[in-house]
Amino acid sequence: MHIDYNLLPVFLAVAEEDNFRAAADRLGVTRSAVSQGIRRLEDGIGATLVTRTTRAVRLTEAGQRLYAALCQPMSDIVQALESVDGDQSPLGRLRIAVTSIAEPFLSGPLLAAFAEAHPRVIVDVTVTDEEFDIVAAGFDAGVRLGEVIEQDMIAVPVGGQVREAVVASPEYLLANGMPEHPRDLVRHRCIGWRRSPEIAPYRWEFEEDGTSFNVAVEPHITTNDLRLMLRSALAGAGITFAAEETFRPYIESGALVSLLEQYLPSFPGFFLYFPNRRNMAPKLRALVDHIKARNTGGRRARSR
Numbered sequence: 001m002h003i004d005y006n007l008l009p010v011f012l013a014v015a016e017e018d019n020f021r022a023a024a025d026r027l028g029v030t031r032s033a034v035s036q037g038i039r040r041l042e043d044g045i046g047a048t049l050v051t052r053t054t055r056a057v058r059l060t061e062a063g064q065r066l067y068a069a070l071c072q073p074m075s076d077i078v079q080a081l082e083s084v085d086g087d088q089s090p091l092g093r094l095r096i097a098v099t100s101i102a103e104p105f106l107s108g109p110l111l112a113a114f115a116e117a118h119p120r121v122i123v124d125v126t127v128t129d130e131e132f133d134i135v136a137a138g139f140d141a142g143v144r145l146g147e148v149i150e151q152d153m154i155a156v157p158v159g160g161q162v163r164e165a166v167v168a169s170p171e172y173l174l175a176n177g178m179p180e181h182p183r184d185l186v187r188h189r190c191i192g193w194r195r196s197p198e199i200a201p202y203r204w205e206f207e208e209d210g211t212s213f214n215v216a217v218e219p220h221i222t223t224n225d226l227r228l229m230l231r232s233a234l235a236g237a238g239i240t241f242a243a244e245e246t247f248r249p250y251i252e253s254g255a256l257v258s259l260l261e262q263y264l265p266s267f268p269g270f271f272l273y274f275p276n277r278r279n280m281a282p283k284l285r286a287l288v289d290h291i292k293a294r295n296t297g298g299r300r301a302r303s304r
Contacts, residue, residue, distance in 0.1 A: 002044050003041065003044040003045060004041065004044060007037045007038075007040060007041040007044075008041070008070065009027065010023070010027065010037035010038060011037075011041055011049060011050075011063075011066070011067075011070075012067070014034065014038060014050055015050075015059055015063065015067040018058070019057055020034050020035055020052070020057060035052075038050055045062075047060075047062040048060050048063075048276075048281055049062055049063035049066060051275055051276070052135070052275065052276070053133070053135050053152055053153075053275045053276075056133050056135040056136035058135055058136065058138060061092045061093065061281070062281070089120065089282060090118045090120060090121050090282040090285070090286035091120035091121060091282070091283060092120075092121065092122070092281070092283050093121075093122045093124050093283075094121050094122065094123050094124065094140050094141075094283045094284065094287060095124045095126070095138060095140050095141075096123070096124070096125050096126070096139060096141050096143065096272075096287075097126050097128055097132075097134050097137070097139045097141075097142040097143070098125055098127050098128075098142065098143040099127075099128070099129050099143060099144050099145070100127050100128070100224065100225070101129075101145075101193075101226060101242060101243060101246075102143045102144070102158070102270045103159075103226075103246050104158050104159025104162075104245065104269065104270055105143045105159070105270060105272075106125075106127065107245070110158075110291070110294060111123060111125070113290070113294075114286075114287060114290045117286075117290065118283070118290075121283045121286065121287075126139070129195030129196065129224055130195065130196065131148065131195075134273075134274075135275055140274060140283070140284050141272055141273060141284060141287070142274070143158060143270055143271065143272050143273070144270065144271065144273065145268075145270060145271075146268045146269070146270070146271045147268075149271060149273045150273075153273040153275060154273065154274055154275070154276070155272070155273040156271060156272045156273075156291055156292060157268070157269070157270070157271055158270045158271060158272050158291055158295075159245075159269055159270060160295060161266040161268060161269055162243050162244070162245065162266065162267065162268075162270070163243070163244045163264055163265070163266045163267070164204075164205065164241060164242065164244065164264050165241070165242065165246075165247050165251070165258055165261075165264065166179075166182075166185075166239060166241050166258070166259040166260045166264070167233055167239070167241075167250070167251065167257060167259065168233060168238065168239040168240070168257055168259065169233060169234060169235070169236045169255065169256060169257070170254070170257055171236040172189075172233075172236045172237070172238060172239070173257055175236075176188060178259065181260070181263075182204065182206045182208075182213075182215045182260055182263055185204065185215050185217050185239065186215065186217060186218070188217075189220045189237065189238030189239065190217040190218070190219045190220060190221075190238050190239050190240065190241075191219055191220070191221045191222075191223075191229050191239065191240035192219030192221070192222045192223075192229075192240075192241070193222070193223065193224065193229060193241075194223075194224060195224055201217070201218075201219050201222050202241075203217075206260070206263040206264060207263060207264070208263055219238075220237070220238055221237055221238065226246060230242075230246060230247070230250070233256060234250065234255055234256065239259065244258075272287070272288065
């Protein structure tokens with residue numbers, strides 16, 4: 001650990017202002033000088049103290065410990081610096097915001113294996129379909145479909161390609177017939193999804209002869225709960241639409257019937273995403289490595 005103690009006031013200003021520009025104004029220097037000072041301090045300690053994106057700035061766990069200690073006597077400050085240096089063993093609370101439809105992440109085995117391998121990491125998962133800045137909200141990472149992740153994030157694939165499925169129970173199909181084309185869905189009872197009450201139900205997306213299109217079904221049941229969609233379909237309430245992995249056990253058992261498969265191609269699925277990889281916290285690095293090890297074909301993390 002080689003630390004320039006003259007950089008601690010820079011860190012204090014950032015911690016108290018929650019903004020690099022405001023910290024620069026307070027110190028009478030440029031924003032670039034503040035950014036470079038924080039980076040040099042982090043490199044000297046060997047840990048990320050501040051998570052920053054184009055939208056938000058917040059302290060990491062290590063940064064919070066250091067800030068708390070800087071209000072203490074000098075001997076405690078030195079001890080705090082030593083406590084956030086090169087110890088690369090994963091520990092602490094890892095906060096992750098995950099969309100409710102990310103079945104590869106939420107199904108259980110991935111997190112169970114990670115928890116067993118890293119008992120000193122407390123995994124704190126918030127399942128939410130709201131779209132927000134994970135950094136400003138205090139999360140270490142998020143899991144979303146790749147198409148909705150901001151371009152300045154780093155993204156690691158979780159579970160590879162996904163495919164949607166349209167399903168219904170045999171009882172529903174016996175009573176109401178089987179759709180032959182996606183446009184037939186408008187004549188069926190459907191069970192739809194939307195992430196919040198003020199948002200229109202999700203349009204069901206298909207592809208025919210290389211051309212993508214969607215069908216705006218008018219669901220008889222609409223929810224933001226994937227489990228309710230599944231249970232309603234199993235009970236014969238209608239036809240529903242979600243990731244194939246969600247329905248696979250029920251399709252294999254015959255409890256649900258897969259429909260319109262020829263109109264449902266695979267596409268890039270879910271990604272763990274997070275800002276910047278410089279001096280990544282060991283707890284997050286451990287999760288990234290764990291996910292990469294489970295990915296089939298050895299896919300690598302990609303920078304967006």
